[in-house]
Structure formats: C-alpha cells, structure tokens
Amino acid sequence: MLPRRRRHQRPRPAQRGAKLIGTHNTQEKAFLVGWIPGRFRGVLPSHQDAEASLDELRALAESAGARVVGSSLHRTPEPDSATLVGSGKVREIRKAAQTACASLVVFDHDLTPTQLRNLEQALERKVLDRTQIILDIFARRARSREGKLQVELAQLNYFLPRLGGRGALLSRLGGGIGTRGPGEQKLESDRRRLRARIRRLASAIEGVRAQRALHRAHRRELELPTVALVGYTNAGKSTLFNALTRAEVLTSSRLFATLDPTVRRLALPSHSVVLLSDTVGFIRSLPPHLIAAFRATLEELDEASLLLHVIDASATERDSHLAAVEAQLQSLGLGEIRRVQVWNKADLLDDAARARLPRGPLDLQVSARMGDGLAALETRIDELLENMTIIDVDLPDAANDRRALVYRLGKVLEEKTVDGRLHLRAQVPKWLLPRLGTSVNME
Numbered sequence: 001m002l003p004r005r006r007r008h009q010r011p012r013p014a015q016r017g018a019k020l021i022g023t024h025n026t027q028e029k030a031f032l033v034g035w036i037p038g039r040f041r042g043v044l045p046s047h048q049d050a051e052a053s054l055d056e057l058r059a060l061a062e063s064a065g066a067r068v069v070g071s072s073l074h075r076t077p078e079p080d081s082a083t084l085v086g087s088g089k090v091r092e093i094r095k096a097a098q099t100a101c102a103s104l105v106v107f108d109h110d111l112t113p114t115q116l117r118n119l120e121q122a123l124e125r126k127v128l129d130r131t132q133i134i135l136d137i138f139a140r141r142a143r144s145r146e147g148k149l150q151v152e153l154a155q156l157n158y159f160l161p162r163l164g165g166r167g168a169l170l171s172r173l174g175g176g177i178g179t180r181g182p183g184e185q186k187l188e189s190d191r192r193r194l195r196a197r198i199r200r201l202a203s204a205i206e207g208v209r210a211q212r213a214l215h216r217a218h219r220r221e222l223e224l225p226t227v228a229l230v231g232y233t234n235a236g237k238s239t240l241f242n243a244l245t246r247a248e249v250l251t252s253s254r255l256f257a258t259l260d261p262t263v264r265r266l267a268l269p270s271h272s273v274v275l276l277s278d279t280v281g282f283i284r285s286l287p288p289h290l291i292a293a294f295r296a297t298l299e300e301l302d303e304a305s306l307l308l309h310v311i312d313a314s315a316t317e318r319d320s321h322l323a324a325v326e327a328q329l330q331s332l333g334l335g336e337i338r339r340v341q342v343w344n345k346a347d348l349l350d351d352a353a354r355a356r357l358p359r360g361p362l363d364l365q366v367s368a369r370m371g372d373g374l375a376a377l378e379t380r381i382d383e384l385l386e387n388m389t390i391i392d393v394d395l396p397d398a399a400n401d402r403r404a405l406v407y408r409l410g411k412v413l414e415e416k417t418v419d420g421r422l423h424l425r426a427q428v429p430k431w432l433l434p435r436l437g438t439s440v441n442m443e
C-alpha cells in the first residue's frame, strides 16, 4: 500500500482562516433544555413532540461537535419574558447542569436577546438556542465560497439584533470586536461595521446568484430536465445520489452533511439523460435567516422538472419529517413541482413495516445503501419525464399566472415578446396543456 502523502492533504477550512463563528476545538459538554407552554401535565401530544424535538436537538448538538451530558424538559403556563422558563426552573436547570459538569446549556426554543443574556448570567455558562446550533453546524460544513458567504450572512443577521452587553458573544464574532460590556459608542460602531459587512456579503451573494443563473441558462440550452433530491436532513439523499450516479459525495450520519448543491448527469434506462441534483436537507423550524441566506442554493430547485422526496422510512418521526419538508417546499414556492416519495432505508424495516408504507404510483421503496429498488426508481423517473412535451405557447401579456405555471412545472427553452404577446417555448407535462389555453402548438 502506498504511504499517505500528507503534504498534499488540503488544510481544513478552519485553518485557512475562515471567519465563521463557532468552530470550537475542544469538545463541549452540553446540557439540553426543552420547554412546553401550557398547564396540563402528563403525556400529551405536545409532550411527545417536545421529547422528539429534544431528541433531534441532541443529534444537532452532537453534529455541532458537543457531547450531550444531560437534558430536562419543562412545562410552564406562559413564556417568561426574562428567562423563558421562569426563575424557579432556571435554578433547577443550573443545578442539573452543574451536576452534569456541562459547559454549555442549549435551549430547544429560540431565545430573545434579553432571555439569552439573563440565562447566561443566571446559569453561569454559555447558553445557545436551537438556531445557533444549526448555524454552527452550517458554519462547520460550509466548503464552497458560496456556502460560506451564505452562512456568514445568516449568522450576522442573527447576531446583529443580539449585540449589546454580551462580551462573550462579541468575541465569538472573530476579529475580536468589543470586549466585556462595550460602551454605547463602541456598540454603535460595531453595529455599523456589521451592517457594512452584511451589505458586502449580500452583494457578493447576488454575484453568486447571477453566476448560478448563468449556469442554469447553460444547462437549459442542453435541454436536459433536472431531477432534484429533497428531504429531511439525514434521510439518505447523498447516499442515493451516489448510488444512482456513482459519485462520491460526502454522506454522514451527522446532520446537514451536505450544504453545497452538486449536479451530475444520470442516464436512464430509456437512454435519455437527466441532471440529478443533491442539495441541503430540511429540518423542522429551520431558522428563517438560513432559508433566506440559502435562497441562492435553493433556487436550484426551481429548475427541477421532478423532485425526489427522500424519506427515512425507518425514522420514528417520519410523519413529522415529511410534513416539515412539505411545508418548507410550499413556503419556497415549490409546492407544485411533481414529486416522487422515495421511502429510503427499507433495509432497516421488516416485511410488515414495509407493507404498511404507502404504495401509490408516486411511492417507491428503496435502500440507497444496499442498492435495492434503484432500477425501479430510474424506470419511474423515465416514465414521469416521458410524459413531458415541448410546446410553443402565445400568452397575452396579462397572463402572468399561466407564465408562472409554465416556469414552475416546465422548463422554459425560449421566451420573447412579439406585438405585446408573450411567446414561450417550453417543455411541460402533458397534463398541463388544458390549463394553458388554446393557442398551444405541440411538437
């Protein structure tokens, strides 16, 4: 075996002086805290949801590099504006965190700047909320210039309103801005600096978007339909991507292994070729800053003729994962793109559990890891795309909704305006034709 050539190993991004926040070197011990609003006690659906969400927070904290040393779940009738859970519970949490030797307390609920500050003081340790953990994971995972820009923008947008009296927080912003309890003047100049950085990042991201749009235009010229993998984080999208395209994209049991979209050609059984794209996973309560920052990446999905919604069929929280992904697709305006539900990790289910999975024409069971069901999946993709047709359609300029439909569900090959009428040449699913009106010429 050849010796490893260390000289050529790439330096890790952290060593390359990444500005991103939160790439800790020592393993932190985290104590997790869940909170449920309401008066009732006992095991209610809200309680089970909170337990499941806390389990997920554990996976998130571990993916961020922490070791989870304990957790607690609290119910109070109302959120406390100063500490979320109220001072009595804060004392309990402090004691439990102390006993577990935690250096960090993570709340499974977003905290206001005031709550964050008060809790950090009262608990005498660093306090993070769910959003910060997710931001931290994204910061660790970002590899491409685009990914880094997007994460840094999301981080700054999150931190900007939280500036003020939090010395520890400021110092985590790298560059050593501010020390403990900076004066108002200092804070104001920090804010100005951050806002200026946010503007610079936003314009750099605009540049990236423009570049991506160019790439997409180029791909459109190739007239290859795009099939995009979407799904909850850890569902197995990258594993499926690799299995189908024989690529070697990073897969990992850690959450959010993939941040940068990757596109590869995939030859189908009919010998037609599509572009398959792998992208960032979803999660429930994905922080809005991240969705906004990752819009450039997620725009890739706009192009898709077909989505493969990959679901971890073995996950106990499968249904809520599915609902979270659906909700996020809707909010991204992607609700109308056709999708196949790919029930992955079938190898982990017994026959009875497999039989209980939905079996509609748009449901397929696969095991990306074992390679089971992939041929059937490829055939289904073929069938679904085969029903596409190229049309020439003239629309009165006012028919913006129909134009939007063509863009959403089809692939526009050409668009021009002649005598006030819009002319589109596009590849669309056949079933859409009646909705586009009469002046459609099919090829």
Ligand SMILES: Nc1nc2c(ncn2[C@@H]2O[C@H](COP(=O)(O)OP(=O)(O)OP(=O)(O)O)[C@@H](O)[C@H]2O)c(=O)[nH]1
Pocket (backbone or CB within 6 Å): 231, 232, 233, 234, 235, 236, 237, 238, 239, 240, 250, 251, 252, 253, 254, 255, 256, 257, 258, 259, 279, 280, 281, 282, 344, 345, 346, 347, 348, 366, 367, 368, 369, 370
């Ligand atoms: N048993 C089993 N494990 C699988 C299968 N597919 C994926 N996995 C495992 O599930 C974990 C997550 O897989 P990934 O492909 O990284 O998941 P992803 O959806 O790309 O995740 P993110 O990029 O983090 O959103 C890895 O540990 C995979 O080995 C499968 O069919 N069976």
Ligand SMILES: [Mg+2]
Pocket (backbone or CB within 6 Å): 237, 238, 239, 250, 251, 257, 258, 279
């Ligand atoms: Mg992935």
